[in-house]
Amino acid sequence: xxxxxxxxxxxxxxxxxxxxxxxxxxxxxxxxxxxxxxxxxxxxxxxxxxxxxxxxxxxxxxxxxxxxxxxxxxxxxxxxxxxxxxxxxxxxxxxxxxxxxxxxxxxxxxxxxxxxxxxxxxxxxxxxxxxxxxxx
Amino acid sequence: xxxxxxxxxxxxxxxxxxxxxxxxxxxxxxxxxxxxxxxxxxxxxxxxxxxxxxxxxxxxxxxxxxxxxxxxxxxxxxxxxxxxxxxxxxxxxxxxxxxxxxxxxxxxxxxxxxxxxxxxxxxxxxxxxxxxxxxx
Amino acid sequence: xxxxxxxxxxxxxxxxxxxxxxxxxxxxxxxxxxxxxxxxxxxxxxxxxxxxxxxxxxxxxxxxxxxxxxxxxxxxxxxxxxxxxxxxxxxxxxxxxxxxxxxxxxxxxxxxxxxxxxxxxxxxxxxxxxxxxxxx
Amino acid sequence: xxxxxxxxxxxxxxxxxxxxxxxxxxxxxxxxxxxxxxxxxxxxxxxxxxxxxxxxxxxxxxxxxxxxxxxxxxxxxxxxxxxxxxxxxxxxxxxxxxxxxxxxxxxxxxxxxxxxxxxxxxxxxxxxxxxxxxxx
Amino acid sequence: xxxxxxxxxxxxxxxxxxxxxxxxxxxxxxxxxxxxxxxxxxxxxxxxxxxxxxxxxxxxxxxxxxxxxxxxxxxxxxxxxxxxxxxxxxxxxxxxxxxxxxxxxxxxxxxxxxxxxxxxxxxxxxxxxxxxxxxx
Amino acid sequence: xxxxxxxxxxxxxxxxxxxxxxxxxxxxxxxxxxxxxxxxxxxxxxxxxxxxxxxxxxxxxxxxxxxxxxxxxxxxxxxxxxxxxxxxxxxxxxxxxxxxxxxxxxxxxxxxxxxxxxxxxxxxxxxxxxxxxxxx
Numbered sequence: 048x049x050x051x052x053x054x055x056x057x058x059x060x061x062x063x064x065x066x067x068x069x070x071x072x073x074x075x076x077x078x079x080x081x082x083x084x085x086x087x088x089x090x091x092x093x094x095x096x097x098x099x100x101x102x103x104x105x106x107x108x109x110x111x112x113x114x115x116x117x118x119x120x121x122x123x124x125x126x127x128x129x130x131x132x133x134x135x136x137x138x139x140x141x142x143x144x145x146x147x148x149x150x151x152x153x154x155x156x157x158x159x160x161x162x163x164x165x166x167x168x169x170x171x172x173x174x175x176x177x178x179x180x181x182x183x
Numbered sequence: 184x185x186x187x188x189x190x191x192x193x194x195x196x197x198x199x200x201x202x203x204x205x206x207x208x209x210x211x212x213x214x215x216x217x218x219x220x221x222x223x224x225x226x227x228x229x230x231x232x233x234x235x236x237x238x239x240x241x242x243x244x245x246x247x248x249x250x251x252x253x254x255x256x257x258x259x260x261x262x263x264x265x266x267x268x269x270x271x272x273x274x275x276x277x278x279x280x281x282x283x284x285x286x287x288x289x290x291x292x293x294x295x296x297x298x299x300x301x302x303x304x305x306x307x308x309x310x311x312x313x314x315x316x317x318x319x
Numbered sequence: 320x321x322x323x324x325x326x327x328x329x330x331x332x333x334x335x336x337x338x339x340x341x342x343x344x345x346x347x348x349x350x351x352x353x354x355x356x357x358x359x360x361x362x363x364x365x366x367x368x369x370x371x372x373x374x375x376x377x378x379x380x381x382x383x384x385x386x387x388x389x390x391x392x393x394x395x396x397x398x399x400x401x402x403x404x405x406x407x408x409x410x411x412x413x414x415x416x417x418x419x420x421x422x423x424x425x426x427x428x429x430x431x432x433x434x435x436x437x438x439x440x441x442x443x444x445x446x447x448x449x450x451x452x453x454x455x
Numbered sequence: 456x457x458x459x460x461x462x463x464x465x466x467x468x469x470x471x472x473x474x475x476x477x478x479x480x481x482x483x484x485x486x487x488x489x490x491x492x493x494x495x496x497x498x499x500x501x502x503x504x505x506x507x508x509x510x511x512x513x514x515x516x517x518x519x520x521x522x523x524x525x526x527x528x529x530x531x532x533x534x535x536x537x538x539x540x541x542x543x544x545x546x547x548x549x550x551x552x553x554x555x556x557x558x559x560x561x562x563x564x565x566x567x568x569x570x571x572x573x574x575x576x577x578x579x580x581x582x583x584x585x586x587x588x589x590x591x
Numbered sequence: 592x593x594x595x596x597x598x599x600x601x602x603x604x605x606x607x608x609x610x611x612x613x614x615x616x617x618x619x620x621x622x623x624x625x626x627x628x629x630x631x632x633x634x635x636x637x638x639x640x641x642x643x644x645x646x647x648x649x650x651x652x653x654x655x656x657x658x659x660x661x662x663x664x665x666x667x668x669x670x671x672x673x674x675x676x677x678x679x680x681x682x683x684x685x686x687x688x689x690x691x692x693x694x695x696x697x698x699x700x701x702x703x704x705x706x707x708x709x710x711x712x713x714x715x716x717x718x719x720x721x722x723x724x725x726x727x
Numbered sequence: 728x729x730x731x732x733x734x735x736x737x738x739x740x741x742x743x744x745x746x747x748x749x750x751x752x753x754x755x756x757x758x759x760x761x762x763x764x765x766x767x768x769x770x771x772x773x774x775x776x777x778x779x780x781x782x783x784x785x786x787x788x789x790x791x792x793x794x795x796x797x798x799x800x801x802x803x804x805x806x807x808x809x810x811x812x813x814x815x816x817x818x819x820x821x822x823x824x825x826x827x828x829x830x831x832x833x834x835x836x837x838x839x840x841x842x843x844x845x846x847x848x849x850x851x852x853x854x855x856x857x858x859x860x861x862x863x
Contacts, residue, residue, distance in 0.1 A: 048590040049553050054582040056308070060196035060223035060265070065375055076376055078383065084265035087196035087223000089308050100557070103473055104484055105549035110583070111486065129196070129220035141377035145321045149372070172192070172225050174326040175382070178367075182320040184862040185825045190854040201647055212648055214655065231858075236829070239745055240756055241821035246855070247758065277649035281593050285644070310598040311654070318592040328852070332740035332767035332809070337511055348512055350519065356809035359740035359767005361852050401740070401764035413513035417457050421508070444736070444769050446462040447518070454456040464716070468604035468631035468673070492673035495604035495631005497716050537604070537628035580600070580633050609783055620784055622791065685785035689729045693780070718734040719790070722775075726728040 050165055051107050052095040055117050057126040060087035061142040064131075085129050090147070091170040092121065094155065096162035108162040120154045144171045148179040156181065186301055187243050188231040191253050193262035196223035197278040200267075221265055226283070227306040228257065230291065232298035244298040256290045280307045284315040292317065322437055323379050324367040327389050329398035332359035333414040336403075357401055362419070363442040364393065366427065368434035380434040392426045416443045420451040428453065458573055459515050460503040463525050465534035468495035469550040472539075493537055498555070499578040500529060502563065504570035516570040528562045552579045556587040564589065594709055595651050596639040599661050601670035604631035605686040608675075629673055634691070635714040636665065638699065640706035652706040664698045688715045692723040700725065730845055731787050732775040735797050737806035740767035741822040744811075765809050770827070771850040772801065774835065776842035788842040800834045824851045828859040836861065 062085045063077040073081045080086070094117055098107045128134060130142040136150045148169045156164050170176040198221045199213035209217045216222070230253055234243045264270060266278040272286045284305045292300050306312040334357045335349040345353045352358070366389055370379045400406060402414040408422045420441045428436050442448040470493045471485040481489045488494070502525055506515045536542055538550040544558045556577045564572050578584040606629045607621040617625045624630070638661055642651045672678055674686040680694045692713045700708050714720040742765045743757040753761045760766070774797055778787045808814060810822040816830045828849045836844050850856040 048588075049556060050586040050588075051553065052584050052586070058222050058224055058308070060221045063377065067375065076381070079263035082263055082265075082269075084268050085196045085221055085223070086194050086263040086265065087221070087225075088194050089223075089225045100551075100553045103475065105471065105551035105554045107553050107585075109484070127215035127218055127222040129218075129222065132220050133218075143372075143377035145323065145372045145379050146377045148321060172194070176324050177379075178322040178324070180320075180322075184860075185828060186858040187825065188856050188858070199649065203647065212653070236823075236825045239747065241743065241823035241826045243825050243857075245756070279644075279649035281595065281644045281651050282649045284593060312596050313651075314594040314596070316592075316594075330766050330768055330852070332765045335513065339511065348517070351807035354807055354809075354813075356812050357740045357765055357767070358738050358807040358809065359765065359769075360738055361767075361769045399759035399762055399766040401762075401766065404764050405762075415508075415513035417459065417508045417515050418513045420457060444738070448460050449515075450458040450460070452456075466630050466632050466716070468629045487671035490671055490673075490677075492676050493604050493629055493631070494602050494671040494673065495629070495633075496602055497631075497633045535623035535626055535630040537626075537630065540628050541626075580602070607785065611783065620789070687780075687785035689731065689780045689787050690785045692729060720732050721787075722730040722732070724728075724730075 048097060049100055049107050050095050050097045051162070052093050052166075053110070053113055053117065055092045055094075055114075055122055057090050057092065057122050058087060059090060059125050059128050059130050060085040061130040061137070062086065063141050063143065065141060085131070088171050090125075091176075092117070092151065093166075093168035093170075094164070095166040095168070096159060097165040098162035108159075112161075113159075116155065116158050120158055121151055124154070144169050144175065144177045145179075148177045152179050152181055184233060185236055185243050186231050186233045187298070188229050188302075189246070189249055189253065191228045191230075191250075191258055193226050193228065193258050194223060195226060195261050195264050195266050196221040197266040197273070198222065199277050199279065201277060221267070224307050226261075227312075228253070228287065229302075229304035229306075230300070231302040231304070232295060233301040234298035244295075248297075249295075252291065252294050256294055257287055260290070280305050280311065280313045281315075284313045288315050288317055320369060321372055321379050322367050322369045323434070324365050324438075325382070325385055325389065327364045327366075327386075327394055329362050329364065329394050330359060331362060331397050331400050331402050332357040333402040333409070334358065335413050335415065337413060357403070360443050362397075363448075364389070364423065365438075365440035365442075366436070367438040367440070368431060369437040370434035380431075384433075385431075388427065388430050392430055393423055396426070416441050416447065416449045417451075420449045424451050424453055456505060457508055457515050458503050458505045459570070460501050460574075461518070461521055461525065463500045463502075463522075463530055465498050465500065465530050466495060467498060467533050467536050467538050468493040469538040469545070470494065471549050471551065473549060493539070496579050498533075499584075500525070500559065501574075501576035501578075502572070503574040503576070504567060505573040506570035516567075520569075521567075524563065524566050528566055529559055532562070552577050552583065552585045553587075556585045560587050560589055592641060593644055593651050594639050594641045595706070596637050596710075597654070597657055597661065599636045599638075599658075599666055601634050601636065601666050602631060603634060603669050603672050603674050604629040605674040605681070606630065607685050607687065609685060629675070632715050634669075635720075636661070636695065637710075637712035637714075638708070639710040639712070640703060641709040642706035657703075657706075660699065660702050664702055665695055668698070688713050688719065688721045689723075692721045696723050696725055728777060729780055729787050730775050730777045731842070732773050732846075733790070733793055733797065735772045735774075735794075735802055737770050737772065737802050738767060739770060739805050739808050739810050740765040741810040741817070742766065743821050743823065745821060765811070768851050770805075771856075772797070772831065773846075773848035773850075774844070775846040775848070776839060777845040778842035788839075792841075793839075796835065796838050800838055801831055804834070824849050824855065824857045825859075828857045832859050832861055
């Protein structure tokens with residue numbers, strides 16, 4: 048049983064706002080991130096899959112296939128996008144790093160057949176990242 | 184004569200659009216960056232100053248002062264901002280990395296008294312950066 | 320359940336010495352780290368907390384609050400300090416990376432109320448780090 | 456119980472080929488990595504050991520000893536080598552990152568006496584790495 | 592006048608050998624790099640161009656075009672290759688980092704029309720790099 | 728003419744204090760760095776040499792020789808040292824990053840025969856570095 052991790056980058060913008068909060072609450076809780084014009088990040092995504100090594104190929108997963116799935120299911124949806132306005136999952140949910148990690152898990156989980164999805168890690172900046180293992 | 188460089192980070196969003204171009208030209212020249220909703224980056228700014236080392240302090244520049252100037256003149260203006268809409272210099276000029284470097288030079292140049300501004304470097308991503316030395 | 324990690328840096332000096340060892344043992348076991356003048360590092364601290372995502376904020380923890388706690392409980396105690404002489408916990412205990420990680424856990428654990436402390440990681444250099452999960 | 460990780464680098468070349476595959480299968484499955492002349496990487500190895508902290512030294516493991524074991528058992532065997540031709544374990548097995556991680560585990564496991572081997576991580580590039588915990 | 596730098600990565604293998612040297616000279620001068628099986632690296636290439644910023648686009652160079660030229664003229668020639676055997680320029684010349692930088696300059700110089708090639712930087716490892724400015 | 732740069736790391740401690748300043752001046756000018764117990768850093772040193780490429784070896788400089796000179800002349804003098812107390816050059820001069828870069832230049836300049844010393848870069852942290860080219 049080995050765990051293989053592949054990274055990818057995307058650039059996106061977002062802002063944090065809960066319409067059920069008062070303006071003061073939005074300001075206090077979200078600070079500069081409450082700016083409705085949005086601001087952005089170079090996100091780094093790490094996708095970790097686990098499984099047995101195929102003795103014939105030496106692979107736990109076909110890397111070209113994994114890369115294609117990551118591009119098709121994640122990068123095309125979020126890269127160079129304003130997450131709040133252009134990604135359906137974030138029309139209502141706030142696009143925090145936490146919610147991004149969970150959303151990317153739900154996108155990738157049903158598409159990975161050979162190896163098992165183990166962890167989604169999303170870096171918002173080099174100093175802040177979130178891990179999600181599909182745990183309730 | 185030594186050269187001292189200090190880094191700082193900011194997160195901002197932008198898009199590329201020239202109203203004098205046709206929609207097709209904007210799409211062809213700017214590609215995904217033409218999306219009017221904007222997208223964003225974690226920018227890294229490097230400010231390099233040069234000068235003689237003060238024999239009493241061992242410093243070419245007071246680092247606390249340099250940091251304050253960088254925060255006040257640059258970071259407060261661009262961090263967590265949509266550059267096209269919220270920074271006056273980019274209402275007309277396209278906020279490319281090239282123009283960002285030149286703009287930051289014009290902001291910092293008159294504020295640095297002790298040491299001389301030598302270079303502005305702006306990383307849009309870890310794989311793309313622009314240097315400006317104030318050369319015409 | 321998500322895991323959020325925030326990094327911080329501090330610069331400190333230390334040396335390794337056990338008064339119960341002979342000078343030869345101290346030299347053999349600690350090598351260059353036995354120099355009583357001390358030497359130093361740019362340490363990187365990673366604090367990981369875990370918990371449920373608050374549906375109203377999208378956060379597992381208030382980041383500003385986490386940053387304040389990390390600064391107040393850890394960074395102020397160790398940054399720009401000689402650990403052996405200026406931090407009470409290391410008057411007797413040797414300030415190895417292992418003991419730094421355990422000590423920082425004991426400082427932060429009682430201060431984190433909302434989210435649960437999951438892991439302390441301390442990098443002494445980019446090539447050496449220690450993880451502590453509060454396990455006996 | 457703490458976990459200590461030490462990194463090391465090595466440069467090696469390899470190629471992927473299974474003589475039981477047809478040339479077309481080798482090409483389709485391994486792509487550019489099927490080139491029999493080989494190509495190479497700067498690999499990064501992370502070795503993680505776990506154990507109790509020795510109260511006298513503050514160490515979970517003697518770092519000089521760990522470094523010597525890593526150099527003797529791993530780096531000398533693979534650094535500046537063509538893995539397929541010069542490392543016995545890869546005369547038959549394909550030197551994928553997965554198989555490298557497993558092989559390094561089998562080399563180090565019997566040599567580490569004081570602390571327990573916990574994880575082998577091998578980076579083939581900064582964007583691709585494999586973890587192995589000795590799990591069947 | 593601004594300077595724009597774009598990075599790219601490639602993986603290749605090589606070895607150092609001069610047929611005019613005796614075996615002892617080859618061993619003494621090239622050490623482990625003299626192994627004829629080759630070994631490899633993840634090289635990082637930085638291409639810097641300079642020029643005036645086009646006022647209509649805000650660009651010093653069309654980034655998509657620069658990326659295409661770098662891929663077509665450099666990456667396709669060297670990525671996943673054994674440089675000594677598969678790249679004509681290194682059948683006779685030793686593929687040191689110095690010679691790689693000079694060779695890449697000669698490949699790119701005639702292909703860059705709009706902006707002027709300023710510098711080629713090649714990292715063999717994160718700790719070793721060579722710069723070439725086309726100076727005799 | 729090519730420029731080759733090699734990096735090395737060292738860990739050292741230091742503090743900033745000018746006996747001709749009043750305690751208040753020392754505190755105001757040097758802040759936390761005035762702590763006489765010292766604090767420390769993982770310094771990164773970059774040594775750049777320039778010269779013609781030797782056609783027989785493909786080298787601008789013998790890398791093993793350069794590494795030996797850097798270790799003997801610089802690393803052994805400063806690694807795991809308290810710069811103010813243990814390095815003669817800093818008994819009087821304040822060991823700022825500026826002065827470190829100049830001092831390392833004076834150590835290396837007379838020892839490099841084949842290639843010419845071009846630049847000394849010293850990183851005190853990843854966010855702060857000084858360049859010295861031997862300019863008066």
